[in-house]
Amino acid sequence: MPKFETQVVETDLLILGGGMAACGAAVEAAYWAKKSGLKVTLVDKAAVDRSGAVAMGLSAINQYVGLKDGKNTVKDYVDYVRNDLMGVTREDLVANIARHVDSTVHLFEKWGLPIWKDEKGNYVHEGRWQLMINGESYKVIVAEAAKNALLQNGTGQIFERVFIVGPLMDGDRCAGAIGFSVRENKIYVFKSKATLVAMGGAVHVFKPRSGGEGMGRAWYPPWNAGSSASFTLQAGAEMTCQEVRFIPVRFKDAYGPVGAWFLLFKSRATNAMGGNYMVERKAELDHWLPYGHVKPVPANLRNYLGMLDVMEGKGPLFMRTEEAMQALADTYKDDPKAYKKKLKDLESEAWEDFLDMTISQATLWASTNVQPEQKSSEIAAAEPYFIGSHSGASGAWVSGPPDLQTDETRGEYFWGYTNMSTVKGLFCAGDASGASSHKFSSGSHAEGRVAAKSAIKFIVDNKEAPKIDTAVVEAKVAEILRPLEVYDTHKAETTDCEVNPNYIKPRMFMFRLQKIMDEYAGGVTAQFMTNKAQLERGLELLAFLREDAQKLGAANLHELMRAWENVHRLWQAEAHVRTMLFREETRWPGYYFRADKPQMDDEKWHVFANCRFDPASSTWEMRTRPIHHIFPQPKEHELLGG
Amino acid sequence: MPSYVNPDKCDGCKGQDRTACEYICPNDLMTLNKEIMKAYNRDASMCWECYNCVKICPNQAIEIRGYADFVPLGASVTPMRSTDSILWTVKFRNGTLKRFKFPIRTTSEGAAVPAGGFEGDGDLNSPALFTEPASLGLSELFTLGNRA
Ligand SMILES: Cc1cc2nc3c(=O)[nH]c(=O)nc-3n(C[C@H](O)[C@H](O)[C@H](O)COP(=O)(O)OP(=O)(O)OC[C@H]3O[C@@H](n4cnc5c(N)ncnc54)[C@H](O)[C@@H]3O)c2cc1C
Numbered sequence A: 001m002p003k004f005e006t007q008v009v010e011t012d013l014l015i016l017g018g019g020m021a022a023c024g025a026a027v028e029a030a031y032w033a034k035k036s037g038l039k040v041t042l043v044d045k046a047a048v049d050r051s052g053a054v055a056m057g058l059s060a061i062n063q064y065v066g067l068k069d070g071k072n073t074v075k076d077y078v079d080y081v082r083n084d085l086m087g088v089t090r091e092d093l094v095a096n097i098a099r100h101v102d103s104t105v106h107l108f109e110k111w112g113l114p115i116w117k118d119e120k121g122n123y124v125h126e127g128r129w130q131l132m133i134n135g136e137s138y139k140v141i142v143a144e145a146a147k148n149a150l151l152q153n154g155t156g157q158i159f160e161r162v163f164i165v166g167p168l169m170d171g172d173r174c175a176g177a178i179g180f181s182v183r184e185n186k187i188y189v190f191k192s193k194a195t196l197v198a199m200g201g202a203v204h205v206f207k208p209r210s211g212g213e214g215m216g217r218a219w220y221p222p223w224n225a226g227s228s229a230s231f232t233l234q235a236g237a238e239m240t241c242q243e244v245r246f247i248p249v250r251f252k253d254a255y256g257p258v259g260a261w262f263l264l265f266k267s268r269a270t271n272a273m274g275g276n277y278m279v280e281r282k283a284e285l286d287h288w289l290p291y292g293h294v295k296p297v298p299a300n301l302r303n304y305l306g307m308l309d310v311m312e313g314k315g316p317l318f319m320r321t322e323e324a325m326q327a328l329a330d331t332y333k334d335d336p337k338a339y340k341k342k343l344k345d346l347e348s349e350a351w352e353d354f355l356d357m358t359i360s361q362a363t364l365w366a367s368t369n370v371q372p373e374q375k376s377s378e379i380a381a382a383e384p385y386f387i388g389s390h391s392g393a394s395g396a397w398v399s400g401p402p403d404l405q406t407d408e409t410r411g412e413y414f415w416g417y418t419n420m421s422t423v424k425g426l427f428c429a430g431d432a433s434g435a436s437s438h439k440f441s442s443g444s445h446a447e448g449r450v451a452a453k454s455a456i457k458f459i460v461d462n463k464e465a466p467k468i469d470t471a472v473v474e475a476k477v478a479e480i481l482r483p484l485e486v487y488d489t490h491k492a493e494t495t496d497c498e499v500n501p502n503y504i505k506p507r508m509f510m511f512r513l514q515k516i517m518d519e520y521a522g523g524v525t526a527q528f529m530t531n532k533a534q535l536e537r538g539l540e541l542l543a544f545l546r547e548d549a550q551k552l553g554a555a556n557l558h559e560l561m562r563a564w565e566n567v568h569r570l571w572q573a574e575a576h577v578r579t580m581l582f583r584e585e586t587r588w589p590g591y592y593f594r595a596d597k598p599q600m601d602d603e604k605w606h607v608f609a610n611c612r613f614d615p616a617s618s619t620w621e622m623r624t625r626p627i628h629h630i631f632p633q634p635k636e637h638e639l640l641g642g
Numbered sequence B: 001m002p003s004y005v006n007p008d009k010c011d012g013c014k015g016q017d018r019t020a021c022e023y024i025c026p027n028d029l030m031t032l033n034k035e036i037m038k039a040y041n042r043d044a045s046m047c048w049e050c051y052n053c054v055k056i057c058p059n060q061a062i063e064i065r066g067y068a069d070f071v072p073l074g075a076s077v078t079p080m081r082s083t084d085s086i087l088w089t090v091k092f093r094n095g096t097l098k099r100f101k102f103p104i105r106t107t108s109e110g111a112a113v114p115a116g117g118f119e120g121d122g123d124l125n126s127p128a129l130f131t132e133p134a135s136l137g138l139s140e141l142f143t144l145g146n147r148a
């Protein structure tokens, strides 16, 4: 086995990840670090220009509150998020992001992001909270500001192509992180006074619908592998909403976005018989009150109504693109020239929506000769993902801001530093922090900024550097490199290096995880359904997989990264299964269905379900945390359990 | 395949200080075969078809062939990205051609100024971020005390 060099990097603030939240953190931290004479280090497994969920670009900014126009209030946004999540939301966290997000969007525009404007110079809204953008270079622009901030004022440095494996601890305080380069034989030890986790969510924990070349075409990008969740779990942080996965309903197979179709083009989705499940199954919504009656209908309930059609054999479901485009163009019926132009503009907008963020969908349309103005396209529910920044909610349990608490919430939701987890010096943002969904790209950036400012404040208040035991570091280095060692030791024992009784390659390890999750934890083939017995059986099988993680074998640095990605996925999987088991009800039926507890039980379960892995004893602890409002709610709302 | 490299066009990024496709791929897939100095996608089934390698290749050597397990053959989607816009050519299986051009940024490359010209209160203890409240377009930041 080749020799690995160890490089130690000492810094004040360590930002892990280079996506939307991390770039927001970099911009904000650079300013405060300069003022306080501190150093900031950002580490990304990829190239910051094109890393994370926005790597390909986006066609919309999904969170803009528009406070300056006086149309919406912070409370409006909080109400929207709480209702969409069936009542389970940290209002202080959502309000905090909502009060800052416009500021971030205005910066995006200054940096050069083209945001659509109408004739009067106002932003073009896709929906109430969404802005249309020409977003091919969204990430490039956001990364540019982050790099300029860190590199031009002398406070910062950036490491790309360094994969973070896990935390380094000094007792109950986070002392930094350890990882390795995927380009050269080098281990990196980062020592920091505060660490901000922003390594995105997780995909490929569940078996994807497509199993061949198309396996990488999950809705969520294959490179976010649960590193945020595994990092915070390994550090001993309390986690929340680990049961709240996200299942997007998108154009089938290529997962092209549907937001513009529903919101901008006002399209309908129907079953194969032309029936609109949102209308025909309206009565079903009465079973999920009060959320069944809020507008817009929560994402998971919309999913659920469509799923009921599919389970009844009424599929496929179709997005009625031709009908929607026709209806929009028809408003210009009497003016043939304007009509033609309108249809052409709509066509271009429809294609741009895909070309900016899901190019595969454009390829799929072209390869099946689909012209959206002439023909409907299939939509379907994807497999489950973990993306706490979108319509899921999984992430670490973090402190809210001091000035958005009530007497009731202060003791429960606030402990000193905004966005700090329950571990000292460990901060989280974007997909890494939980119970604060619907932050999307813009809100994740804003939250990254909030967390970074707070982390700098923590460092100013806690100047002494934490200590790291060198023996612990040495043991970690050996552990990180073990898959290379295992492979090297045993590879000559068989004639095919892929099949060997003494090791398992990362790919097969991932397939085993996906099969367990798919079949026992409510994946696609289980029709998103599970129960206590299945979850318990799933945990038994996950335990064997955890043991076999010791026998992962990797032939090179690329496979070494794959090995650790899959260990990270396993952490996310285990937290998910344990929390679904703990919450004895069904609350998000279009995300997962506990068949043995088929109803919502607001009396007992209108609470957060939290979990924690105790690193000292290697055991899991489960607990509930109360849900409190920070905005007064009308009485009937309380009675309904909102 | 998903992304694939045309061996006649790839020169291994000779003359550049780094291999562009290898540098940019978010999933560490593009890699250089040093023996023949040509790049390839080492794991097609982990490719997101994000097109970042396609857009960055100085020789237009990389293309995408849609995932064979659900995309019929014969179509192509090809970008040409300049400093301020992107031009897409969509070729259908039946030969139909469509072209679209979209802006990608309104400022010149590298010009993003972190503070965007906004100045904040500079107080580490306040909840306002470094550009606030100016960047909000409001005179003050929302708190529970001053809520509307
Ligand atoms: C298909 C899709 C469509 C979306 N559409 C929209 C939309 O239209 N509008 C909108 O506003 N939002 C949209 N979103 C949501 C938005 O992309 C996310 O909310 C946002 O990117 C979350 O930011 P983040 O920083 O938490 O994660 P990301 O932006 O995903 O960043 C994660 C970062 O962590 C790095 N990383 C991961 N693991 C490691 C590791 N082990 N070591 C080092 N680095 C690591 C990654 O390389 C990356 O830099 C969409 C998301 C998806 C997936």
Ligand code: SF4
Pocket: B005, B009, B010, B011, B012, B013, B014, B019, B020, B021, B022, B032, B038, B039, B056, B057, B058, B059, B060, B061, B062
């Ligand atoms: S960027 Fe293009 S020319 Fe350079 S190595 Fe990759 S494929 Fe070859």
Ligand code: SF4
Pocket: B002, B003, B024, B025, B026, B027, B028, B029, B030, B041, B046, B047, B048, B049, B050, B051, B052, B053, B054
């Ligand atoms: S299309 Fe994207 S994921 Fe696929 S090889 Fe190119 S850069 Fe990598």
